[in-house]
Amino acid sequence: EAGVAQSPRYKIIEKRQSVAFWCNPISGHATLYWYQQILGQGPKLLIQFQNNGVVDDSQLPKDRFSAERLKGVDSTLKIQPAKLEDSAVYLCASSLGLAGDTDTQYFGPGTRLTVL
Amino acid sequence: AQSVSQHNHHVILSEAASLELGCNYSYGGTVNLFWYVQYPGQHLQLLLKYFSGDPLVKGIKGFEAEFIKSKFSFNLRKPSVQWSDTAEYFCAVNFNDYKLSFGAGTTVTVRA
Numbered sequence: 001e002a003g004v005a006q007s008p009r010y011k012i013i014e015k016r017q018s019v020a021f022w023c024n025p026i027s028g029h030a031t032l033y034w035y036q037q038i039l040g041q042g043p044k045l046l047i048q049f050q051n052n053g054v055v056d057d058s059q060l061p062k063d064r065f066s067a068e069r070l071k072g073v074d075s076t077l078k079i080q081p082a083k084l085e086d087s088a089v090y091l092c093a094s095s096l097g098l099a100g101d102t103d104t105q106y107f108g109p110g111t112r113l114t115v116l
Numbered sequence: 117a118q119s120v121s122q123h124n125h126h127v128i129l130s131e132a133a134s135l136e137l138g139c140n141y142s143y144g145g146t147v148n149l150f151w152y153v154q155y156p157g158q159h160l161q162l163l164l165k166y167f168s169g170d171p172l173v174k175g176i177k178g179f180e181a182e183f184i185k186s187k188f189s190f191n192l193r194k195p196s197v198q199w200s201d202t203a204e205y206f207c208a209v210n211f212n213d214y215k216l217s218f219g220a221g222t223t224v225t226v227r228a
Contacts, residue, residue, distance in 0.1 A: 003159070033216075042120070042206050042218025043160075056215065091160070105216060107152075107160035 002026065004108030006092050012114045018080035021111045023092030024073070030097030031055075033105060034067055034077050037089040049075060050097055079113075087115045118143045118211045122219035130227050131199055137192040137222050139207030148210035149190040151181055152218075155203045163205070166190065177201070199228045 005024040013019050025032050031050050035043035046065065047057040052072035060067070064083070069075040079086055089112050093105040123138035141147060151163040164175025171183040181192045190207060207219040 040220065042208070042220050043216075044218070045215055048215070093160075104150075104162060104165060106162070109159040 004092055004094050004106055006090075006108040006111055008111055009109060010112050010114075012116065013082055014116050015084055016081040018078065019082055019113060020076055020078045021090050021092075021113075023075045023077070023108060025075075025092070025094030026106055028096070029094035029106075030072075031095045031103065032069055032075050033093040033095075034075070035091040035093065037091055037110070039088070043091050046077070082113075082115045084115050087113055089113070118209070118217060120207055120209050120217050120219040122205075122207050122222050124222045125220070126223045126225070128225045128227065129197060132196050133226075135192075135194045135197045135201070135224065137205055137207075137224070139190045139192065139219060141188050141190070141207075141209045141211075141217075143188070143209070143211050146212050149181070149183060150208040150210070150216070151175065151179070151190075151192050152206045152208060153203050154206070155200075160206070163192070197224075197226050199226050202226045 007022050033048050034046045036046050037043040046060045047067045048055040049069040052069050065079055067077045089110040091110045092108045095103040095105045119142045121140045149166040152160045153163045154160050163179050164173050166173045166183045174180045179194050183190050202225055204221050204223050206221045208216045
């Protein structure tokens, strides 16, 4: 079974530039998550999709971050404009989207963003 | 607010030593508990999980964890570590919804 795919793996940009990350979840997984992992911290959820609808974006800085999952499969996370504090690893995860509490998330390799 | 605490930031030990990593959470309700591992250069992988039933759960690669509800803890153990267990370990908790809250992680270095 193919895992969660992400691209690019690394990105270096200057502050105030824009950047986009792509994620393709495991086939058949209805739920897709984007996390931000700052060095020395655990991943923090930014946004969660169920199919093509947003379930939770309460921790997404909406003034500069946006995400979409238009066809309910792959997803794009964008930052515009980037700030120095956005330097982090951006992780995508997916799960079957089971009802209740037994869902397990599977993670992609992440995109390491450096903002100069 | 609900939180997840991992007691050790960095653990260094020799091969064949026993490992125990602490994880505590702050929430009195129903929780689902996970340990994830990230080997150098690899992505986060599920090590084991607890949803209900036997509080002692066994995962991959000889790891196990014990859920102690009264202590709000879910500690990870391995009786005898190998050099290949060098990795970062994350405890994660689902606080009665589908959000995962992660601890800050513990880096484990096993010396050959």
